[in-house]
Amino acid sequence: MPLTAQAQCPAKIHLFHEFAGLRGGKLQTADLVAKISLYDVIDASPAPSGLALEIVDETGGSPGPEAGPRHPALRAAEAFRREFRMGPGVQLRLTKRIPAGGGLGCGDSQAAGVLRALTRLHRLERDASRLRRVRAVGVRLGGYVPFFLSRNPMAGFTGAGRAPRYLTSPRALPWLLLASSGAAPRKRPSGPPLEVPRRESVLTSLSHLGTLKTKLEKGRPISEWAGLLFNRHEESVFRLRPELRQVRELLTRLGLEGARLSGPGDFVFAFASSREEGEAAMKRLRGYPWKVFLACCLG
Template identity: 45%
Template structure:
């Protein structure tokens, strides 16, 4: 997810440039690999929590990643990939990107390909071609500062674990392209101020400061895009804030909303309170 996200520009190819702080969280899909006949990858999807309606066809990011890996490493042996899907689609949680990265890394391990520096660079390049966020999920670091389209990564060490997190998915997807397009019409005169805010957030996280000293520095520019779907996301944010969650923000282009709580017990209390709404609500944490 994005603890901070500022949109700094747009390239001619349509990709937006960002300044963002990525964080990996303890919610994940599962990939399983087995040998199969046919000399090519085959995908099966298990929708464990009814979190998506996802095709197993050639447009699926797992299939695209597998085919790119096969071409790049000249694989001629069939593999059956089972994707157990737990992360909702269109939630701004990087589910598709993490699946693509997991496929690249998983196939390398499955076929016992030693990842030298050159091969890691090859995987990175494949990841960037698949999607802007894929490169982050190829990194070992649970936190990264990112610029460019999200592919220029600087791992960040945080000395102590962050507090528990309440994460809510309101039950509907948010379309990434239209969100960025809606934002493009808005002026952003405070970009430099926001980037200074990111620097302050990073310093406080690195010093291990408590959430009440950095929760107010979390930011997501995409919340300002004027789309009906984001009005519903904003309502979810207000409900979570009223429930006592700190630093509540939308992740990525939505539609999931997250924030931090003081303890596991407090998080459980808030999760129970939020389950009166037709949402998927999780009590989770950042990795690392």
């Protein structure tokens, strides 16, 4: 067994998010997500017994979940240990570089990173049958864990089961800027984030989702699909956080394309035509007390 194993845990953005109605009292959604080059890092090493998690926060922002038994990293480690009946303990170290609360998928990505790190620690990566069992653990953990456990850069999710439908593109997505006002979030209301939209509105946006997937899979330029990006969360989040609408509007005025809320959290993304254009936009934002990151989509 190696002394330590490491795995990167990428963030994600929502290229599309729509509420698609209710079924059995549960809200159904349709999503298209993409991994980006902003990472947390998991280090795993053997320990005499038990599971332990150390969190090193390099974000300088609001703290994420504490290192208790319900933390996604520890839940994933416990699920892995139960599946493979591993006797020795594990010491986990999570280095936080993705801001918490941004809707960037940190928890599910950390869980997938733990599964990958433990697979390497126990030298299971060349055993096809055991790798299938690792993937099955990811499915049981649910959420976006199977997506983050895969090598695929993009995936669509629809309905209650939310099994990912992976997408590939012959052309890399453009560089992007992520920005947040950094203001302390107001208390969010309990329950669904907004009323379920009218059926006609949903059908229209879902038809746009199909077109968006087709254009991405064909490697079409952003000018052909930027207008198809959508996030239903914007209606409620911008009511609570009007400063985030201002962030989106400013990114658009800087000449960036497809500016949208990244998820249900407090980051907005927009695409640049090149890394140089993204760096130039970052320089122009230095006068604002915002958190800003330049990243690329993986794949």
